[in-house]
Amino acid sequence: MSVGTTLLNLQELDLALMRNQEALDGMPEVRELARKRQQYRTLKLEAQRLLGVRKDVEIDLADLTAQRAQTESMVEAAQVQAAGLTDYRAVRDFENELSGLAKRLDKLSFAIEKRTAELDEARAQETRMTKALAKLEASVRAEADRTRAKAGDLLAEREKLNARRADLVHEIPMDLFTRYEAVAKRFKGMAVERLVGNKPSACRVALQPSQMGDLKHAGEVAECPYCHRILIRPDDAAEEAQA
Ligand SMILES: [Zn+2]
Structure with missing residues (x-):
């Protein structure tokens, strides 16, 4: 092979190496993988937020339930106390107190109902999020496999091109x-x-x-x-x- 032909072949190899590098840099799989990983991070943050919301509702609900139990025992205590009442004014006071406690119980029950519905919704959202995260996780893994496979081909090609290049360079002054x-x-x-x-x-x-x-x-x-x-x-x- 004349040195001119060797130079032309070297140039062809170098252009192929440049294309190989560009292909590696611009692999759609690489971009797609980065996009999916970002999406996963965003979803993870949203999952944490949902967990926080659910915990808050749970704490609130536990507090309301305790308040209701306390109010109920107050009603019971008042009723025991009322059994021994004869004085008209004392009976009227007792009825007022009981009516106040009943209103409080109503309010608490209403709040508990509302919070329970919120808790159900928060749990449903968490379940949906868990499923979405699992699906995205599988998709990220598949994309990573595809990227490795394709980059692997490109890297193998680059190795071959470089070996042939070394041979050619050897022939050129x-x-x-x-x-x-x-x-x-x-x-x-x-x-x-x-x-x-x-x-x-x-x-x-x-x-x-x-x-x-x-x-x-x-x-x-x-x-x-x-x-x-x-x-x-x-x-x-x-x-x-x-x-
Ligand atoms: Zn010219």
């Missing part, structure tokens, strides 16, 4: 390789062009006959007078065969 790398950096990997007829394949500016003459002396690996890429000329034998 050091100064030419250094020049190739510098030009490649300037042209985003497109460092080498082929001369086809009188046109370089990358910049495609037709060369003048005098420039064509100059290039003949430069050998197979020359420099494009326009864009200064590395210009590979067909070897003279092939050129003569074409003519």
Whole structure:
């Protein structure tokens, strides 16, 4: 293989390596996985909030229930006390007290009913959230597997490309390789062009006959007078065969 062909092959490999890197960076699976993980974190926070709401309702309900039990025993105590009453005023006071306690019991029962309904709703929300979290968790795991599988293919490809690159680099004189790398950096990997007829394949500016003459002396690996890429000329034998 001529050094010109080796350079062109190296360029092809380097472009493939760039595409490989871009593919890794831009894998939709990677973005999708990040999006799902974020969604999971958001849902986890919401689950914590729901737990807090449910605990508050439970505490409130326990407090109301205790208040009701206390009021009920107050009613009982009042009734025991009332059994021995004969005085008219004392009986009236007792009836007032009992009526107050009954109102309080009503209010407490109403609040307990309301809180119980809220607790049922909070528990239902938590159950729905637990299911949603489990579903999302499974989806995150599946996405992570897909990402690993696809990235694995890309990484294996990169390893192969790098091995072939190392072989090619070995065949190229050091100064030419250094020049190739510098030009490649300037042209985003497109460092080498082929001369086809009188046109370089990358910049495609037709060369003048005098420039064509100059290039003949430069050998197979020359420099494009326009864009200064590395210009590979067909070897003279092939050129003569074409003519
Ligand atoms: Zn050029």
